[in-house]
Amino acid sequence: xxxxxxxxxxxxxxAGIIYEALKKAIIEGQxxxxxxxxxxxxxxxxxxxxxxxxxxxxxxxxQGLVVTQRYKGAVVAGISPDEAGEIWDFRALVxxxxxxxxxxxxxxxxxxxxxxxxxxxSRATDPVEWGDLNRRFHTVLYHDSGLAYHLGIIEKxxxxxxxxxxxxxxxxxxxxxxxxxxxxxxxxCETGDAPRAxxxxxxxxxxxxxxxxxxxxxx
Amino acid sequence: xxxxxxxxxxxxxxAGIIYEALKKAIIEGQxxxxxxxxxxxxxxxxxxxxxxxxxxxxxxxxQGLVVTQRYKGAVVAGISPDEAGEIWDFRALVxxxxxxxxxxxxxxxxxxxxxxxxxxxSRATDPVEWGDLNRRFHTVLYHDSGLAYHLGIIEKxxxxxxxxxxxxxxxxxxxxxxxxxxxxxxxxCETGDAPRAxxxxxxxxxxxxxxxxxxxxxx
DNA sequence: TTCTTGCATATTGTATCCAATATTCGATAT
DNA sequence: ATATCGAATATTGGATACAATATGCAAGAA
Numbered sequence: 001x002x003x004x005x006x007x008x009x010x011x012x013x014x015a016g017i018i019y020e021a022l023k024k025a026i027i028e029g030q031x032x033x034x035x036x037x038x039x040x041x042x043x044x045x046x047x048x049x050x051x052x053x054x055x056x057x058x059x060x061x062x063q064g065l066v067v068t069q070r071y072k073g074a075v076v077a078g079i080s081p082d083e084a085g086e087i088w089d090f091r092a093l094v095x096x097x098x099x100x101x102x103x104x105x106x107x108x109x110x111x112x113x114x115x116x117x118x119x120x121x122s123r124a125t126d127p128v129e130w131g132d133l134n135r136r137f138h139t140v141l142y143h144d145s146g147l148a149y150h151l152g153i154i155e156k157x158x159x160x161x162x163x164x165x166x167x168x169x170x171x172x173x174x175x176x177x178x179x180x181x182x183x184x185x186x187x188x189c190e191t192g193d194a195p196r197a198x199x200x201x202x203x204x205x206x207x208x209x210x211x212x213x214x215x216x217x218x219x
Numbered sequence: 220x221x222x223x224x225x226x227x228x229x230x231x232x233x234a235g236i237i238y239e240a241l242k243k244a245i246i247e248g249q250x251x252x253x254x255x256x257x258x259x260x261x262x263x264x265x266x267x268x269x270x271x272x273x274x275x276x277x278x279x280x281x282q283g284l285v286v287t288q289r290y291k292g293a294v295v296a297g298i299s300p301d302e303a304g305e306i307w308d309f310r311a312l313v314x315x316x317x318x319x320x321x322x323x324x325x326x327x328x329x330x331x332x333x334x335x336x337x338x339x340x341s342r343a344t345d346p347v348e349w350g351d352l353n354r355r356f357h358t359v360l361y362h363d364s365g366l367a368y369h370l371g372i373i374e375k376x377x378x379x380x381x382x383x384x385x386x387x388x389x390x391x392x393x394x395x396x397x398x399x400x401x402x403x404x405x406x407x408c409e410t411g412d413a414p415r416a417x418x419x420x421x422x423x424x425x426x427x428x429x430x431x432x433x434x435x436x437x438x
Numbered sequence: 439t440t441c442t443t444g445c446a447t448a449t450t451g452t453a454t455c456c457a458a459t460a461t462t463c464g465a466t467a468t
Numbered sequence: 469a470t471a472t473c474g475a476a477t478a479t480t481g482g483a484t485a486c487a488a489t490a491t492g493c494a495a496g497a498a
Contacts, residue, residue, distance in 0.1 A: 442498095443495085447491080449488105453487090454481085454486090456485080457490090458479105461477080462476085466472085468471080
């Protein structure tokens with residue numbers, strides 16, 4: 001006999017815990033670009049040896065979230081304006097395609113959840129919550145595509161640039177604009193208009209790209 | 220003073236060497252799907268401890284080339300037919316876009332190199348060489364796009380499925396067909412017809428997908 | 439027989455220790 | 469004063485040793 005409801009969450013290795021914590025800190029921008037990640041310092045923070053820390057850093061490096069130099073250590077990976085622009089183009093390409101594939105398969109439950117996130121988004125006041133809800137709104141809409149590989153790539157790409165997304169949202173009219181565009185995308189999903197959902201998603205992302213580059217140039 | 224031509228290739232850590240070797244073995248299909256990767260066995264093969272082996276396995280897992288279960292070890296990651304089909308769709312989407320971006324920026328040197336690979340491909344007799352030249356032909360054509368992030372994703376995706384590409388090439392008319400289609404793509408690049416290069420690339424990839432799924436179904 | 443139960447073995451996860459390299463800072467020469 | 473060199477320190481890479489978990493097998497009970 002097997003008991004399903006118990007053998008969950010046995011997957012908590014020290015390395016995994018450290019990885020998740022560091023990833024969260026980088027994604028949310030708590031660790032600035034270029035900040036050094038010293039192995040024994042992190043090991044002390046988690047009461048472990050450096051071994052699981054090194055494993056976590058290896059994972060983060062593969063994801064492009066940190067950059068390591070041999071015998072010199074790891075730092076949080078930054079993003080150049082060129083790279084940022086390119087990544088937003090990539091997002092428009094892939095996320096546009098994925099939402100087109102998702103719309104015809106989208107369940108009422110998914111639509112309900114998306115609207116829930118959208119409303120919570122418009123009510124939220126905490127910048128961290130803005131970022132979380134914005135991201136969840138989008139990924140929920142992509143989910144029903146069933147395109148696991150695409151979804152994985154999208155997640156990794158968002159991890160890579162989430163900091164900048166959050167910073168954009170916090171700017172002047174970032175919130176209002178995002179809200180209006182989200183509303184349009186969700187409407188298209190609700191009416192089953194896949195091409196329109198794709199087009200609006202691409203516009204949404206490329207508009208954000210233009211905004212971002214403008215702000216990066218200003219600094 | 221700094222001497223540039225010397226401080227190259229200082230990047231040979233044990234973990235890196237093991238990683239590259241395992242990756243090559245997986246990509247070329249020398250390690251079958253599901254084959255277990257025992258830490259101390261690999262460590263003995265490379266005359267190291269298990270520490271750098273673990274680092275290599277962690278990297279491979281992040282790339283999706285192996286799957287690890289806690290306290291049970293790593294095995295070479297397989298691909299389901301569904302996944303395979305999806306990945307070929309992804310390739311058509313991204314590689315089509317990238318070659319469109321590359322054509323207007325493509326240097327004569329690049330075109331020369333591509334033709335060189337194509338000719339070597341048509342002359343080659345070794346299956347391993349087919350795979351290598353096929354891949355190099357494509358990635359050379361993508362390079363001048365300058366889209367570093369896209370290129371990185373493409374490389375990782377090809378790493379993930381290269382085994383199946385090679386198997387396809389070795390089949391009945393795989394070689395002749397690939398050769399003809401490559402010729403068409405290169406011609407479009409040479410004449411600077413970016414949309415045509417993009418279309419032919421998408422066709423090339425989606426045709427290979429159909430072939431692949433057919434063969435997977437037959438087994 | 440067939441299923442459980444406990445132990446022995448194998449394998450992975452982590453801690454501790456040593457080696458290799460980088461960085462800092464002071465001494466010295468120009 | 470400035471630049472250069474070298475030792476002291478800090479930090480990472482890897483090896484060895486130990487702990488935690490899984491697997492296989494043998495013995496016994498239903």
